[in-house]
Amino acid sequence: MLGLSSTYFALRNSGIYESAEKIANLGFGCIELGAAHAYEKNVFVTLKKIKRDFPDLQFTVHGLFPPLREKHWFNISEGITRKNKKIIDGLFEAGRIVEARAIAIHPGYLGKTSYGRTLRSGFNKTGAVAEWPKEKCLKNAFKILDYALKKSDALGLGFAMENTVWESKLRPLFYSREDFEMLFREFHDLGMLFDMGHSLFESQLDILLPKFHKKIIEMHMHYSNPKSAICKTDQHAPLPEDFDLRKLAKIKQIKKIPLVLEHGLDVSEAQILKEKEMIEKILLSQIR
Numbered sequence: 272m273l274g275l276s277s278t279y280f281a282l283r284n285s286g287i288y289e290s291a292e293k294i295a296n297l298g299f300g301c302i303e304l305g306a307a308h309a310y311e312k313n314v315f316v317t318l319k320k321i322k323r324d325f326p327d328l329q330f331t332v333h334g335l336f337p338p339l340r341e342k343h344w345f346n347i348s349e350g351i352t353r354k355n356k357k358i359i360d361g362l363f364e365a366g367r368i369v370e371a372r373a374i375a376i377h378p379g380y381l382g383k384t385s386y387g388r389t390l391r392s393g394f395n396k397t398g399a400v401a402e403w404p405k406e407k408c409l410k411n412a413f414k415i416l417d418y419a420l421k422k423s424d425a426l427g428l429g430f431a432m433e434n435t436v437w438e439s440k441l442r443p444l445f446y447s448r449e450d451f452e453m454l455f456r457e458f459h460d461l462g463m464l465f466d467m468g469h470s471l472f473e474s475q476l477d478i479l480l481p482k483f484h485k486k487i488i489e490m491h492m493h494y495s496n497p498k499s500a501i502c503k504t505d506q507h508a509p510l511p512e513d514f515d516l517r518k519l520a521k522i523k524q525i526k527k528i529p530l531v532l533e534h535g536l537d538v539s540e541a542q543i544l545k546e547k548e549m550i551e552k553i554l555l556s557q558i559r
Contacts, residue, residue, distance in 0.1 A: 272329055273547055274301025274531040276491075281307040282394075282536050287314065287337075291321045291328075297544065301329040301372070303531040304365060306345075307394075308338045318368045330369035331489055331529050333464075334376040337361050344386055347379035348403065348444055350411030351418060359415065363422045372529050373489040374423070375431040375464035378445035379412050381405055387439065392507050392535030399440040408444050413457065420460055429488045431462035434479060436469050436498075436505050448478050455486060462488035465522075468495040468533070472505045476518075484521045491533045492550065507535050509546040516553045525558060 275297065280290035287308055294302045302325075304318075311317060314337040322330075335345040335358055345358050366374045382403045387396030423430035432454065435443050445454050455461060463486040470476040472495040494514065495505045510516070519525055530550065532543060 272300045272526075272529055273550060274303055274329070274331065274529050275299045275543065276303040276305040276333065276531055276533045278303075278305030278307040278333075279532075279534050279538075279543075281305060281309070284309075286317075287311055288317050288321055291325060295325050295328060297540065297547075299547070300327070301331065301529045301531065303331045303333050303529070303533075304336045304369070304371075305333050305533075306335045306338075308336070310338045310340045314338075315364060315368060318365055322369050329529060330366075330371045331373045331375065331531060332362055332366045332369070332371045334358060334362050334374070337365055342386060344384045344397070345377065346384050347376065347412040347415050348381065348408035349379075349383070351415050355415055356418070359419050359422065363419070363426060363428065366428045367426055371428055373429045373431055373462065373464065375433050375462075375489055376419075377435055378432055378443050378450075379408065380439070380441040380443055381408050382441045384439070384441060392537050394507060394535050396504065397439040397441070402441060405444075412444055416458055416461065420458060424460065429462050430460075431464040431488050433464040433466055433491070434469050434475070435466065436472050438504055448475075448482055451479070451483060455483075462486055464489045464491065466491040466493075466533075468493035468505055468507060471495045472498055474498070480518070480521055484523075487522055487524070487528065489529045489531065490522075492530050492546075493533050507533055507538070509534065509538055509542045510549065512549060516550065517558060520558045526554060530554075 277290035383400040385398040387398035465487045494508045
């Protein structure tokens with residue numbers, strides 16, 4: 272099922288309800304409640320209204336959501352701090368209300384992070400503040416993942432880790448194939464949010480996909496050129512018309528999981544609808 276991240280409209284200063292309404296009007300069957308929204312009072316009341324007004328839509332939740340009053344870079348390497356516990360609680364309360372198909376978070380970094388510069392797309396790069404030992408980061412991350420997976424089990428909501436890009440001085444805590452192998456050995460019930468654009472940027476598509484295709488419970492669909500001297504950040508661009516989506520046939524559950532388009536300020540609605548049409552055509556006609 273195809274969806275669009277509400278981040279697309281959040282970056283255009285739309286509120287949570289308005290973003291959901293606009294995504295529904297574009298003909299998507301799924302909405303990802305994304306991480307770029309400004310703080311809103313009574314957000315859970317808003318989510319109940321969205322669920323009531325759009326009963327045919329599916330939902331996913333992507334952390335950090337709901338937004339906090341102050342800007343905060345959610346980093347699981349900090350462990351179960353009061354703020355991180357509040358964030359996990361908020362993610363699962365939002366997921367409970369909208370009956371989310373998946374709740375997903377970023378993998379954290381090997382140290383303390385902050386917001387970096389804002390890109391032309393509206394997305395922010397990760398800023399490095401202080402490096403920490405990997406053992407400390409893993410210990411902290413495992414505590415908060417254990418806390419989150421207990422909520423996942425109690426509520427019957429899928430919980431996943433996203434593969435991301437290495438764009439700052441701090442390496443992502445879970446980045447390589449070996450990192451994710453270790454993570455899934457530790458947490459058997461944890462799923463994967465496979466970000467195709469991130470994997471393309473890091474030249475990891477043919478490394479991660481064959482190994483973890485069975486773990487994927489959600490995908491982010493966008494394009495990025497591989498990291499190079501010219502291209503130093505993930506573009507979140509639309510998929511090119513000649514992109515071979517048939518390689519995704521390895522994911523046997525491809526038609527049953529949310530496929531969420533994730534774009535920013537430099538992509539138009541017309542481009543999104545063209546991409547949506549291309550994906551629907553190939554998924555329906557070429558991927559069995």
